[in-house]
Amino acid sequence: MSDFKLLLVVAVALIDADRRVLIAQRPQGKQLAGLWEFPGGKVEPGESPEDALIRELEEELGISTKTACLAPVSFASHSYENFHLLMPLYACRKWQGEPQMREHTALKWVRPQKLRDYPMPPADEPLVAALCDLL
Numbered sequence: 001m002s003d004f005k006l007l008l009v010v011a012v013a014l015i016d017a018d019r020r021v022l023i024a025q026r027p028q029g030k031q032l033a034g035l036w037e038f039p040g041g042k043v044e045p046g047e048s049p050e051d052a053l054i055r056e057l058e059e060e061l062g063i064s065t066k067t068a069c070l071a072p073v074s075f076a077s078h079s080y081e082n083f084h085l086l087m088p089l090y091a092c093r094k095w096q097g098e099p100q101m102r103e104h105t106a107l108k109w110v111r112p113q114k115l116r117d118y119p120m121p122p123a124d125e126p127l128v129a130a131l132c133d134l135l
């Protein structure tokens, strides 16, 4: 257990007026490259999960939102080889700006039932089910 590492990552399902969800393809050179993910990233020391997500949305997509626009949906708890991922997933329906591709290889708006057509990290599978229930 001495090398057990718990990693806190926050992620978001941006939901548009047609109830489609934004997924983003992870770039080459990063862990899980090529897989489709919910935008987000690691919570840094001193940050709340919501602050971290607002920062990641700005960095990765160039959009801005507020804590009041972030609603919890579910969370992933998944053991990868080198760490255990704990990842709350928020839903967000209100933001400013148009998502831009700043760090990802591709962005795609997808209907919840179609999410299973896109290979995602293993941690995300239960989250897809939760989103289909929600939407």
Ligand SMILES: Nc1nc2c([nH]c(=O)n2[C@H]2C[C@H](O)[C@@H](COP(=O)(O)OP(=O)(O)OP(=O)(O)O)O2)c(=O)[nH]1
Pocket (backbone or CB within 6 Å): 009, 010, 011, 030, 031, 032, 036, 037, 038, 039, 040, 041, 042, 056, 085, 121, 122, 123, 124
């Ligand atoms: N953002 C995101 N990360 C996910 C998802 N599913 C999943 O297993 N992960 C994992 C991949 C990574 O090990 C970790 C998040 O890493 P990240 O590369 O997005 O972190 P970050 O945005 O802070 O990027 P960096 O500064 O570390 O490069 O969580 C997901 O749906 N979204």
Ligand SMILES: [Mg+2]
Pocket (backbone or CB within 6 Å): 039, 040, 041, 042, 056, 060
């Ligand atoms: Mg990220």
